[in-house]
Amino acid sequence: MSICEILSKNRLFKEVDVTTIRQLLEGIGYKKLLYEKDDIIVMDGDWVTGQYIMLSGEVRGEMNNYAGKIVKIEDIKGYQLLAPAFLFGQDNRYPVDIIASKKTECIFIVRSDFSRLLQMDLTVQNNFLDIVSGKAQFLSNKIKFLALQPIKGKIASYLLKRTRNSLLNTIDLPYSQDNLADLFGVTRPALTRALRELDQNKIICAKGKRMCVLDKEKLKSFIQ
Amino acid sequence: MSICEILSKNRLFKEVDVTTIRQLLEGIGYKKLLYEKDDIIVMDGDWVTGQYIMLSGEVRGEMNNYAGKIVKIEDIKGYQLLAPAFLFGQDNRYPVDIIASKKTECIFIVRSDFSRLLQMDLTVQNNFLDIVSGKAQFLSNKIKFLALQPIKGKIASYLLKRTRNSLLNTIDLPYSQDNLADLFGVTRPALTRALRELDQNKIICAKGKRMCVLDKEKLKSFIQ
DNA sequence: ATTAATCGGTAACCTATGTTACAAAACATG
DNA sequence: CATGTTTTGTAACATAGGTTACCGATTAAT
Secondary structure: OOHHHHHOOOHHHOOOOHHHHHHHHHOOOOEEEEEOOOOEEEOOOOEOOEEEEEEEOEEEEEEEOOOOEEEEEEEEEOOOEEOHHHOOOOOOEOOOEEEEOOOEEEEEEEHHHHHHHHHHOHHHHHHHHHHHHHHHHHHHHHHHHHHOOOHHHHHHHHHHHHHOOOOOOEEEOOOOHHHHHHHHOOOHHHHHHHHHHHHHOOOEEEEOOEEEEOOHHHHHOOOO | OOHHHHHOOOHHHOOOOHHHHHHHHHOOOOEEEEEOOOOEEEOOOOEOOEEEEEEEOEEEEEEEOOOOEEEEEEEEEOOOEEOHHHOOOOOOEOOOEEEEOOOEEEEEEEHHHHHHHHHHOHHHHHHHHHHHHHHHHHHHHHHHHHHOOOHHHHHHHHHHHHHOOOOOOEEEOOOOHHHHHHHHOOOHHHHHHHHHHHHHOOOEEEEOOEEEEOOHHHHHOOOO
């Protein structure tokens, strides 16, 4: 698949056809970059000098404090922009570490070129604004999630959101409880404890990675 | 002062002259709105249908959970846009309550008109992108501040940031400790306790609203 | 100047979560 | 199948911060 075809799947080029993308890219320089699993793509504090666009693979964003990681901000799969909200504005430094979770391919476009790209096409410009707005919305939800809720509230939000479309009220975690604890910004034993308590009170049934909501209303009441 | 002159002080119209603003506004409808102190301008969860632009006054944004406010997100003074990052993107609901802290005047432009306004002028469009990016950056800092730090870390960040340009290492809080506690997302007694401890250890000298940094290095070590 | 309202300091007690450590269970690999 | 590795469950203990309540000090209002 050509780069233009891959890019056409990116939210940035929504409603833009491949031919147009090809034309847009003509005057634009870019580097192609390849990362192995666990390679650090950018580090917290690095200056943002351009836009990374993923072509394949999977990365994660993590906020750290002095010792060890604390909060996993998000998993990013597929054809996305990395940290698009930090390219413009005043404070152009990455707020997170971005790390390849598997083999990952990106292109990198320097700011001036990327800026030109946006200016050449109104749809792309608007798409970018949508993406950045989406990021702000995501971050604002994250604040609510992280700062305003105790652990059981987080479990409740997480499970209810993910079982909304499931008939059985059951999901299998896509990763370990350890990972989930990172996502919640809590320690693993604390998460397990909370899960056990909800299980003992027959509000959920949690066994390893399989979780089932038994009492939706009670579970909801933990969300603040 | 005419509306156009006031708007020219808004970040959105940076580098745009008053004549141009007047032309831009010609095809754009707007409502003028007046709020008294403590009026609620928008509520958490309300649909965002357009853009508020402050002409005068002061408002604050607060995130709430079930009972009472928990985290003051920011004070907004002067000529700013309210919640610009929630106008576009997917989730067009306000994530905060926005409340007038004093008598405040705004105009309101519906989304379609505001969108048209952006499209008419490249500088305005870019300014808006900068504003939204700035909001995302602000929110990301907020996450670091709220989720990754214990109280003393927050005090340290707050004081060091604010004494950076002061020769005396001293500041007077612009509001009560109660307010500061809201900003930090903690309770007032907990904040006082932490302030007292830092004071007793001669790292800061805190007396009411007046705070002085005595040992910058030790204070820094609380920031994570 | 007197009173009322707000603000700051303090303390006793409670609770959620972190810390550490270990064992059982599940899973992966030779 | 046997072994090592990762994941999960559990428990004892420590700690930060929340809750409530009270009182003295400031500040504002009459």
